[in-house]
Amino acid sequence: MSKPAMVAGVMSGTSADGIDVALARIASSRGDLRFRLLAHRGFPYPKNIRRKILQLMNASSASVPELARLNFLLGELYAEAIRKAMRSAGIRRIDLAGCHGQTLYHQGETADFLGRKLSATWQTGEAAIVAARLGIPVVSDFRPADMAAGGKGAPLVPFFDYALFRHRSRGRILQNIGGIGNLTAIPARAAPDQVIAFDTGPGNMVIDACCQRLFQRPMDRNGEIARRGRVLQAVINKLLRDAFFRQKPPRTAGREEFGGRFTDRFITQCRRAAVIKPEDIVATATAFTAATIVDALRRFVLKRSSKNKYQDFIVSGGGARNRTLMRYLRESLPPLGLRAQTSDTLGMPVAAKEAAAFALLAYQTWHQLAGNLPAATGASQPAILGKISFPPLEAARR
Numbered sequence: 001m002s003k004p005a006m007v008a009g010v011m012s013g014t015s016a017d018g019i020d021v022a023l024a025r026i027a028s029s030r031g032d033l034r035f036r037l038l039a040h041r042g043f044p045y046p047k048n049i050r051r052k053i054l055q056l057m058n059a060s061s062a063s064v065p066e067l068a069r070l071n072f073l074l075g076e077l078y079a080e081a082i083r084k085a086m087r088s089a090g091i092r093r094i095d096l097a098g099c100h101g102q103t104l105y106h107q108g109e110t111a112d113f114l115g116r117k118l119s120a121t122w123q124t125g126e127a128a129i130v131a132a133r134l135g136i137p138v139v140s141d142f143r144p145a146d147m148a149a150g151g152k153g154a155p156l157v158p159f160f161d162y163a164l165f166r167h168r169s170r171g172r173i174l175q176n177i178g179g180i181g182n183l184t185a186i187p188a189r190a191a192p193d194q195v196i197a198f199d200t201g202p203g204n205m206v207i208d209a210c211c212q213r214l215f216q217r218p219m220d221r222n223g224e225i226a227r228r229g230r231v232l233q234a235v236i237n238k239l240l241r242d243a244f245f246r247q248k249p250p251r252t253a254g255r256e257e258f259g260g261r262f263t264d265r266f267i268t269q270c271r272r273a274a275v276i277k278p279e280d281i282v283a284t285a286t287a288f289t290a291a292t293i294v295d296a297l298r299r300f301v302l303k304r305s306s307k308n309k310y311q312d313f314i315v316s317g318g319g320a321r322n323r324t325l326m327r328y329l330r331e332s333l334p335p336l337g338l339r340a341q342t343s344d345t346l347g348m349p350v351a352a353k354e355a356a357a358f359a360l361l362a363y364q365t366w367h368q369l370a371g372n373l374p375a376a377t378g379a380s381q382p383a384i385l386g387k388i389s390f391p392p393l394e395a396a397r398r
């Protein structure tokens with residue numbers, strides 16, 4: 001068993017709601033991994049910063065100098081978030097951090113650019129700043145190495161799901177509902193290449209955008225608005241015919257697919273379908289998210305050959321707190337033989353899981369071990385992910 005390391009994992013997802021920090025103790029020897037989550041804390045972005053991030057994720061309104069400044073600003077914010085999490089958890093020392101960064105752009109599929117076929121991704125949040133402020137090495141920029149190995153650079157959390165949550169006798173589906181929804185399906189006693197993982201579609205992204213436009217609120221807290229609304233099933237049925245939902249896994253999604261343009265179309269279709277109240281649009285967005293998940297399960301996970309392969313459906317991410325969304329999911333899962341629960345029941349708080357994953361991925365990289373699951377990303381082989389930034393020499397010696 002290697003000497004246990006104290007590792008911070010930092011996640012700030014496509015919702016741009018804030019920064020999640022997980023603090024973990026990790027040790028391993030020859031494939032036997034011990035991962036213990038010690039604490040996790042969430043730090044919402046101040047309003048003006050969230051607005052700027054959302055603006056800079058939008059190619060038509062981003063300026064290059066501001067993108068450069070945002071990179072350094074996020075470095076400072078990540079360092080502060082880690083420091084605050086440590087202080088409030090009473091943890092004095094950490095050895096390593098892993099920062100996913102804020103995704104500005106992700107194109108997992110190759111496409112022609114100036115005569116070459118390329119895929120491309122861009123996460124921002126300067127790890128050199130985090131390393132200098134905390135005096136520890138920091139791993140960041142996890143996605144490109146997987147893409148260089150032929151993968152889509154996403155999803156990366158399945159590696160963590162497989163490492164921590166695979167089970168000898170139960171088939172498990174882990175569904176994260178962040179800005180985007182993604183799942184990892186792990187049959188009982190699965191080998192790594194039997195894992196299925198892909199983005200199901202929108203998570204909270206369309207719900208959040210509808211709440212912002214119609215109620216000037218960043219989210220539908222606890223699903224209260226949707227609870228009062230009526231679901232327009234015809235709109236959902238029509239949107240599920242979109243090419244994205246037919247696309248076979250591995251597949252990835254982001255603001256490029258379900259951002260502002262999609263929300264415009266969504267609201268227009270709701271208004272065309274019936275005379276409605278704004279609550280009905282939020283309810284329909286919520287039911288739509290649930291429907292995309294159930295649709296993905298039916299099409300790509302619970303095929304006839306794999307009937308009864310899965311029992312547990314484990315939800316994480318901010319969407320697990322949306323009671324109306326959880327109710328829609330709970331109602332549609334029993335016919336599929338699945339029982340919904342949140343990751344809290346497995347000792348992994350819903351807001352901590354993705355941050356915790358990047359603590360493990362940083363640990364892997366530091367030990368020159370692979371962090372991608374080729375079955376999930378489509379890479380041709382396992383790859384060591386990320387780049388390591390070191391602190392200035394005197395900060396490191398302290």
Ligand SMILES: Nc1ncnc2c1ncn2[C@@H]1O[C@H](COP(=O)(O)OP(=O)(O)O)[C@@H](O)[C@H]1O
Binds near residue numbers: 180317351
């Ligand atoms: N109490 C809550 N009620 C409803 N939705 C919530 C609640 N808390 C968080 N969320 C939703 O979760 C989102 C953030 O989830 P998160 O897992 O951090 O996603 P991401 O990885 O995209 O940042 C918020 O934007 C919001 O839509």
Ligand SMILES: [Mg+2]
Binds near residue numbers: 013014017018019020
């Ligand atoms: Mg978040």
